[in-house]
Amino acid sequence: MLVEEQTKATERIKWWQEAKFGMFIHWGLYATLAKGEWVMAASKIPVKEYEQFATQFNPKEFNAKEWVGVAKRAGMKYIVITAKHHDGFAMYHSKVEKFNIVDATPFGRDPMKELAEECQKQGIKLCFYYSHVIDWHHPHSVHEYYNNTWDYNLEEKAFYNYWHNLAKPQIQELLTQYGDIGLLWFDTAGGLSKKDSKELVEFVRSFQPNCLINSRVSHWPNIGDYQSKGDNEIPMYGEDSGPWETPMTLNQSWGYSDRDQVWKTPESIIRKMVNIVSKGGNLLLNVGPTAEGIIPEKSVEVLEQAGEWIERNGEAIYGTNASPFPYELEWGAVTIKPSRMYLHVNNEKWSDQLKLFGLKNKVVKAYLLADSEKRSLPITQSYTESIDHHVLGIDLPKDAPDQYISIIVLELEGNAQVDDQFMQQVSGSVNLDLVHAETAVEKNEKTAKWDFKITQPGAFDVVLVNFKKINTVWEDHYHEEVKVHIAGQGLKTIPQEDQLIKDSPACQYPYSEVHSILGRVHLHDSGNNSLALTCNKIQEKAFGTEIWQAEAVKLRSIKLVPIDKK
Ligand code: JFZ
Numbered sequence: 363m364l365v366e367e368q369t370k371a372t373e374r375i376k377w378w379q380e381a382k383f384g385m386f387i388h389w390g391l392y393a394t395l396a397k398g399e400w401v402m403a404a405s406k407i408p409v410k411e412y413e414q415f416a417t418q419f420n421p422k423e424f425n426a427k428e429w430v431g432v433a434k435r436a437g438m439k440y441i442v443i444t445a446k447h448h449d450g451f452a453m454y455h456s457k458v459e460k461f462n463i464v465d466a467t468p469f470g471r472d473p474m475k476e477l478a479e480e481c482q483k484q485g486i487k488l489c490f491y492y493s494h495v496i497d498w499h500h501p502h503s504v505h506e507y508y509n510n511t512w513d514y515n516l517e518e519k520a521f522y523n524y525w526h527n528l529a530k531p532q533i534q535e536l537l538t539q540y541g542d543i544g545l546l547w548f549d550t551a552g553g554l555s556k557k558d559s560k561e562l563v564e565f566v567r568s569f570q571p572n573c574l575i576n577s578r579v580s581h582w583p584n585i586g587d588y589q590s591k592g593d594n595e596i597p598m599y600g601e602d603s604g605p606w607e608t609p610m611t612l613n614q615s616w617g618y619s620d621r622d623q624v625w626k627t628p629e630s631i632i633r634k635m636v637n638i639v640s641k642g643g644n645l646l647l648n649v650g651p652t653a654e655g656i657i658p659e660k661s662v663e664v665l666e667q668a669g670e671w672i673e674r675n676g677e678a679i680y681g682t683n684a685s686p687f688p689y690e691l692e693w694g695a696v697t698i699k700p701s702r703m704y705l706h707v708n709n710e711k712w713s714d715q716l717k718l719f720g721l722k723n724k725v726v727k728a729y730l731l732a733d734s735e736k737r738s739l740p741i742t743q744s745y746t747e748s749i750d751h752h753v754l755g756i757d758l759p760k761d762a763p764d765q766y767i768s769i770i771v772l773e774l775e776g777n778a779q780v781d782d783q784f785m786q787q788v789s790g791s792v793n794l795d796l797v798h799a800e801t802a803v804e805k806n807e808k809t810a811k812w813d814f815k816i817t818q819p820g821a822f823d824v825v826l827v828n829f830k831k832i833n834t835v836w837e838d839h840y841h842e843e844v845k846v847h848i849a850g851q852g853l854k855t856i857p858q859e860d861q862l863i864k865d866s867p868a869c870q871y872p873y874s875e876v877h878s879i880l881g882r883v884h885l886h887d888s889g890n891n892s893l894a895l896t897c898n899k900i901q902e903k904a905f906g907t908e909i910w911q912a913e914a915v916k917l918r919s920i921k922l923v924p925i926d927k928k
Contacts, residue, residue, distance in 0.1 A: 374572050375587050377487070378545065379605055380681040381439035382639050383672070384489075386609060386648035387429070388444050388616040389473075391415055391451040393653040399617030402449045402498050406512040409499055412449065416466040424469075424655025426476035430484045432649075432657055436665035437672030439680075440487035442547045442646060445474060445536055447491070447617070448508070450499025454539070458531040461499055473655075478540040487544030490536050494548050494562070494579070500524050506552030525558070530565060537569035545574035547590070556582045576607075591643075592912040596634065596868040598795040598919065599641055600688050607644035610634065612661050614871050618650040625660050628667035629766045630865060635668075635679070636706045636767055637867040640695035642684030671765055675731060678704035678769045686780045687720065689793040690867070694767060698778045704731070705770040712762040716770065717788045718754040719817075720781035723774040728756050731771050732763035739770070749888055751817055752781060784814035790924035792816075794893060796917055801900055808900040812920075813892045819885045822922040824848070826857050826878040828899070829869050831914045836876070839915040844897040846880055846920070853881035873916075882925065895920055 363371070388399050394415045395401045402412055433441050446452050452462035454474035464472050474490070481488040497503035498510035502524035509516055537543060546566055551559065559580030566573055575586040588605035591597060596608050612631075615622045626634075635645045649661045672679060682697035682704065693711035697704045707716060728739045740757040762768040786792050792814055799810035824846055830836065836859050846853040857878035869875040885891060899917040 371587065375574060375605055378440070378574055378588070378644065381487075382644050382679055382682075383436070383438045383635060384440040384442060384607075384644060384646045385433040385436065385438045386442050386491075386616075386646045387651065388447065388491075388618075388648060389651045390444055390447045390449060390453055390617065391419055392447070392449055393421075393618045393651065394419055396618055396620040396653070398615045398619045398622075399444075399447050399449070399650075401617075403508065403510070409510070409513045412499070413461065413466070416451065416461070416463075417468070419463070419467040419653060420469045421473075421651075421653060421655030422469070424471075424473055424476075424651075426473065426480035429651075429657060430477065430480045430486055432662055432665060433486055434484055436647075436669040437676065437679075438486070438647070440489055440544050441477070441481060442489040442491055442545065443474070443477065445490040445492050446497075446532065448493045448496040448498055448550070450493075450497040450503075452532065454536070456532055456535055458535070459528060474536075474540055482541065487542075488540065489544040489547060489574075490540075491547040491549065492533060492536060493550065494529050494533070495552065495554050496550050497524065497528070500528055503529075504553060505550065508550065508552070530562075533562075533566065534569060537566065537573065543570055543573050545576065545587075546579075547576050548579040548586075551578055551580045554580060556580070556585075559585050590646075594870050594872065595912070596638055596870075597641060597643070598797045598868075599685065599690065600795075601797045602642070605644075606642070607646050608634075608638055609646045609648070610870075611648050612664060616648055616650055618652050618658070623660075624871070625664060626870070628664050628671070630870075631664060631668040632671050632766045633708070633867050634870065635672075636695050636697075639679055639682065640685045640697050640706065671767070674764060675767075675769055678706065678731060678771070686778055686782065688782055688798050689784060689795055692787050692789050692791065692793075695867075700777055701774050703772040703774060703778050705772065706767050707762070707770060708767055709762040709765070712758065712768065714758060714760075716756045716758055718756075719785055719788060720752055721754050721772075722752055722779040722781060723776055725754060725772050726775055727773040729771055730759075730763050731769035736771075749815065749817060750781070751785075751815070784812055786814070786816050786818060786922075790818050790820065790822075792822075792922040793919055794921070795919040796900065799895075799900075807896050808898055809894055809896045810900050811892060811894045813890060816885050816888055816891055818924070819887055821882060821884050821925050823882055823925055824853060824880045825921040825923055826880055826895075826897075826917070827919045827921060828857075828876045828878070829873040829916045829918055830859075830876045831912065832872040832874070834914040836915070839899070840878075842898060844880065844895065846883075846896075847894040848883050849885055849891055851883045853883070855880050876915075883922075885922075893920065893922075 392399045455464035455472040456462040496505045501514045504521040576590045577586040579586045613622045685696035694706045694708045729736045742755040794812040840857045861877040863875040866875045
């Protein structure tokens, strides 16, 4: 990219990177069936029959002011709403296709217009989701896999008929009828050529040069302004060098489903948001309103409660940068600003003293974000030259001052600088993430290697950490021995599902975190060590983020867990 283009791109995305938290809204004709947004394909509903649902679609309760108000109270800075999903039904007044909410329903209003006005009033950016490749209503849309083959003959489809007569004209409408649009969220681009993908980006820019475009606009890499991860996927520290987001469900569905009552708690939302923001990402959190136009009560309740925490702690969220540490911290997470570090401490890890290894700066002052008087907390800082080890200790009041996560502010001399090598944490464990390993392939064997520092020698369990997608048979993925070499000791074993964690800071439905204990090792001395893992799950390059591309079992990291510590 030219320097000038790069500068423009950096400027364009600034608001979004500062915003951190947005509302996703999956709302469409499918809400009338209350079985999620894929119902048309799942039940192979013929177009003629599906069109009939429009004649009864009358979301009288829709109230733009209330919806935008919910987003505001949740602490969200932008809204991304489905202007057209895979069913092809336009949720706005389209002039190029009658199958839209104004022309085809008794409702007759344009909710996108009402939202645009309300967003403007309440200071929220409005953004549109547009399914640009999958369209089950149009006879000529062609996706690699997900086509309407129950009405139409795939062989008779002429993609460019769809592309030039529906997709592009509708995208143009969205960019010209509703004022400034923050971003266009494209999805499931399977089969779209590189040329058409790039042209689409140019097409969008020709109407609104500052409108952001997510990576799902194309399957070709490096097109669009930022990376949308797979649904509900949270990456490892440092996995992404550019801007990224996690699109996340509040229950287990995007579009309204009357059967799905598995709601995340406000606590879980806060923890995931903090984890994501500490890794430099954004959280795009979904609600699925009903056919009446109501955001389910339970979603509103969870969002408002999460919003109260964010309101109190916004200083440590909005406009921050990612943690400089290349691993998960066992007590929580870190965000930074110039000359400042925020320690987000999980309340169950709250104790008399918090210790942090590896911060090189002098700490000028430490205080609780919850303390309006900013009273100094007693601190000690030490450095041991022989093992190049920095330790910060902060004395804490007896009780955690906030709900779920309490934040300590560190005022630093200069911008945060940390020892970025892997090291043992305070509890004695070592977390080695795959993305930071040196990898090599030899004789068909893939090996990952890490160097790390030990400050408290002892005996350790070696634990392999994978994320496993629901309904995946573990043995289909791990049926060969993996090998570990560390400090002259070797382990060789087939990983088992020893511990299954359904919800952790970075893991959630449809994944669970699987811990496999590979064996026990002894580290006798302080200082530098290295670990080598040989395992065929070590990927050279991450997959794309199309539905079918999400890896069923993803190797994340290997951990050393001390066994003599309680
Ligand atoms: C897509 C849509 O099909 C779905 O209806 C919803 O809109 C969602 C936000 O996006 O589905 C996907 C796309 C990618 C993955 C999973 C579901 N993925 O990479 O894991």
